[in-house]
Amino acid sequence: MLALPDKFGRIDDVTLGYEKLADYQQDTYFFGAVIGRYANRIENAEFKLNNYTYKLAKNDENNHLHGGHQGFNKVIWKPQLITDNEQTKLVLRYYSKDGEENYPGNLQVEVTYSLTEDNELCIDYSAVTDQDTIVNLTNHAYFNLAGHKQNNILNHQLKIYANYFTPINKEFIPTGEIYSVKNTSMDFRTLTTINSKLNNTDPQLVYGQGFDHNWVLNLDGQGKSLKKAAELYEPNSGRFMEVFTTKPGIQFYSGNFLKGPIKGKDNAVYYQHSGLCLETQYFPNSPNYNHFPSPVLKANEKYHHTTIYKFSVKN
Numbered sequence: 236m237l238a239l240p241d242k243f244g245r246i247d248d249v250t251l252g253y254e255k256l257a258d259y260q261q262d263t264y265f266f267g268a269v270i271g272r273y274a275n276r277i278e279n280a281e282f283k284l285n286n287y288t289y290k291l292a293k294n295d296e297n298n299h300l301h302g303g304h305q306g307f308n309k310v311i312w313k314p315q316l317i318t319d320n321e322q323t324k325l326v327l328r329y330y331s332k333d334g335e336e337n338y339p340g341n342l343q344v345e346v347t348y349s350l351t352e353d354n355e356l357c358i359d360y361s362a363v364t365d366q367d368t369i370v371n372l373t374n375h376a377y378f379n380l381a382g383h384k385q386n387n388i389l390n391h392q393l394k395i396y397a398n399y400f401t402p403i404n405k406e407f408i409p410t411g412e413i414y415s416v417k418n419t420s421m422d423f424r425t426l427t428t429i430n431s432k433l434n435n436t437d438p439q440l441v442y443g444q445g446f447d448h449n450w451v452l453n454l455d456g457q458g459k460s461l462k463k464a465a466e467l468y469e470p471n472s473g474r475f476m477e478v479f480t481t482k483p484g485i486q487f488y489s490g491n492f493l494k495g496p497i498k499g500k501d502n503a504v505y506y507q508h509s510g511l512c513l514e515t516q517y518f519p520n521s522p523n524y525n526h527f528p529s530p531v532l533k534a535n536e537k538y539h540h541t542t543i544y545k546f547s548v549k550n
């Protein structure tokens with residue numbers, strides 16, 4: 236649940252979700268989940284690391300998606316509330332054993348959620364491994380800034396701070412190419428109504444059945460420093476969201492596979508495009524492309540990334 240006021244002072248929950256724990260346990264849409272070990276897709280469900288080929292679960296046709304059959308969205312995390320400088324944080328910890336879903340290395344993962352006085356939801360991801368492995372953690376929240384009970388996100392306006400994207404094939408796998416967004420349906424360099432781009436015959440939108448693509452974020456020269464990745468605006472409510480991240484990419488997913496009716500919380504019913512995701516990440520299939528930013532985490536090195544969702548209202 237993420238409750239926010241609109242420009243009239245009315246409070247709405249702006250994230251999709253379920254009423255009961257059992258629904259989350261059976262969920263196939265990844266509502267609000269921590270995704271790992273590897274978010275997004277890996278081609279042919281395999282990758283090579285240190286001259287060894289690791290075979291993963293084929294849980295998305297011939298490919299591997301969001302960590303496999305028992306990804307981090309399906310495991311039990313250990314929660315802890317920590318008060319630090321009068322700020323309360325929720326820390327989730329999980330120990331992923333060597334060989335879990337056939338990933339190498341024992342991986343200790345820690346995800347910390349905190350709220351700031353600037354109306355920011357901060358998510359810090361940390362991990363340490365005892366063997367070289369791959370790690371790509373993200374959050375799979377579905378946002379609808381009009382309120383999660385509203386029809387869809389098609390009138391939302393989106394800006395992505397990216398001049399390039401990674402085109403996909405018919406299996407949603409990046410081809411390895413990096414294309415300019417200029418003169419394409421992937422150009423969100425200014426606030427653009429989603430529906431104005433969605434309904435066209437661009438082969439990329441046909442392949443993705445809508446938007447389900449990775450954008451190459453404009454780097455500031457520092458690599459892992461925090462940078463603005465996206466903005467999202469819903470004009471009727473006036474709610475405005477900014478996304479900041481240390482990750483090199485962001486996946487904009489327009490909720491194409493929400494094949495309703497899906498019974499959600501507060502007696503809501505979700506359908507296609509009821510929510511959208513802005514998932515900060517390493518590029519999909521990056522273990523298999525040397526020219527993509529590497530998701531390899533070396534033994535005893537620390538994985539650390541931050542994503543911030545900042546909320547405000549525009550009149």
